[in-house]
Amino acid sequence: MEGTTQHRTLVILGHPSTQDSRVNRHLADAVRGLPGLTVRDLASVRGAAGFDVEAEQEILRAHDTVVLRFPWYWYWYSIPGILKEWVDQVLTYGFAYGTGGDALRGKRLVVATSTGGPESSYGPSGHNRFTMAELMRPIEATAHLCGMVLEEPLVVHGARMVDEAELAAHGASYRNLLANSKGAARAA
Ligand SMILES: Cc1cc2nc3c(=O)[nH]c(=O)nc-3n(C[C@H](O)[C@H](O)[C@H](O)COP(=O)(O)O)c2cc1C
Incomplete structure (x- = not known):
């Protein structure tokens, strides 16, 4: 379309075993x-x-929205090793943060993840004690440091229990989230 440029979305897939x-x-x-x-x-672009x-x-520079998609490996309170x-x-300093490090500033950050545990396990009375929002604080802090605009995350709970209809609904939400990623305002 004349006068508009295609919004570019980069999905960073941090899944160690997609098979x-x-x-x-x-x-x-x-x-x-x-x-x-x-x-x-x-997993396919990592060298020795x-x-x-x-x-x-x-x-990263060539895209407007960055999506981190990964399974929740939070027993050790971090994202999967390959993504970390x-x-x-x-x-790096000078690229993503610090002096001159403004390459990601104003880009939109989307998190899409799946958990083994059900939604009820993520809260003060649940097995995992903390909410997803609390456990995602390091990602929130990273977005803040880099000046990125963090979207509400998409979380698919109970990866082995979720039925096909729920999975289809999550898929539609994910597609909408990415399709509606229009030019994020530059963060101050
Ligand atoms: C090493 C490892 C750690 C995991 N840690 C957690 C966890 O802390 N909480 C949780 O709900 N699920 C945990 N899981 C389950 C994964 O989140 C689940 O298998 C994954 O989301 C399934 O997604 P997939 O079908 O795309 O592989 C863990 C799985 C592995 C292999």
Whole structure:
């Protein structure tokens, strides 16, 4: 369309074993073919020594919305190791934060994740004690440091229990979330 540019959305997939995935595979299928979408499967681009930092940073620069999609591996209070490695290596001082580090400023950040535990387990009286919002504080802090605009996360609870109809509804929500990622306002 004249006068408009295609909004570009980058999905960073931090799933160590997609061949065993149920939920994340479903989410992937739900957005296939969306215009302006790039999916980067970290397991397939990681080299022996980790990531090609310049290449990863260039790809980030070229997109408007960044989606972190991963299964919830929170027993050890962090994201899956491969995604943490990518964050550690790629979101560097002078690029993502610190002096001159404004490459991600104003970009939209979307989190899409799946948990093994049911929704009821995430709260003060549940097995996991804390809410998802509380456990996601490190991601919120990361978005803040980088000046990114964090969206409400999409969480699929009970990955092995969720039925096909619920899964389809989550897939539709995920597609809407990505399809409606219009140019985020530049963060102050
Ligand atoms: C190492 C590991 C740690 C996990 N930790 C948690 C956890 O802390 N809480 C939880 O609800 N599920 C946990 N799970 C379950 C995963 O979140 C679940 O298997 C995943 O979301 C399923 O998504 P998929 O079908 O796309 O693979 C863990 C799974 C693994 C392998």
